[in-house]
Amino acid sequence: MRLKDTESGRTLRCTLGLWLVLGGIAACERINPSTSRTHTPPPAIATPVATEQAKSVQAAQDVVISNASDRIIEGVGKLRPAVTRCYRSYAIAMMKATGEVNAISIEVSAVLTQQGRMTQTRVEGLPRGDQEQAFRACLTGVFEALKLGQQSSERTIQKKYNFSASQRRR
Incomplete structure (x- = not known):
């Protein structure tokens, strides 16, 4: 037709x-x-609500960091309190410095003999670069003192591994 x-x-x-x-x-x-058009959303504008949400997320991350560092030192119960404080505060500072709470997994397993000497240690997932070196130095100071059975103190670790008081208080 x-x-x-x-x-x-x-x-x-x-x-x-x-x-x-x-x-x-x-x-x-x-x-x-690949030839199809894609829609890009406009950039987000910071509002008081968004800022408040960011603060609450940061507070939640701080709690996660604190709990994680508590779990890290649970297995090393025979450390002297001064050394434990040094190690815990440094662990918190290192985890905060990286800013990736969920991506960082720090595990320290310690097998202690009855005399309080460390026979085996395992450290995994440490932060990268200089932070990793500094963190390893702090761990080495704590663990080495235990292996030798010495009475360790914050000052011993500070002198031997250049661990300053400003880092300890973070």
Whole structure:
């Protein structure tokens, strides 16, 4: 059946042509999705509500850090209190400095003999770079003193491994 060259016939042909073109474009986008347009959301604007939420998230992270450091030192129960404080505060400072609470897993397993000497240690997932070196130095100071059975103190560790008082108080 042939459409007559009337106003309604022209409109129908234009509509069919338009649908064919749009169908072809849709088919091409399905075949090659890299050509399709992507929508980028506008940048977020800092509002008082967002700032308050960020503060509450930070507070929650601080609690997680504190609990994690408590668990870290649980297994090393025979350390003298001064050394334990030094180690705990440094662990908290290192975890805060990285800013990636969930990505950092610090595990210290200690097997202590009845004399309080350490026979085996395991440290995994420490922060990278200089922080890692400093953290390892602090751990080494604590563990080395235990292995030798010495009466360790914060001052001994501070002198031997350059662990300053400002870092200890963080």
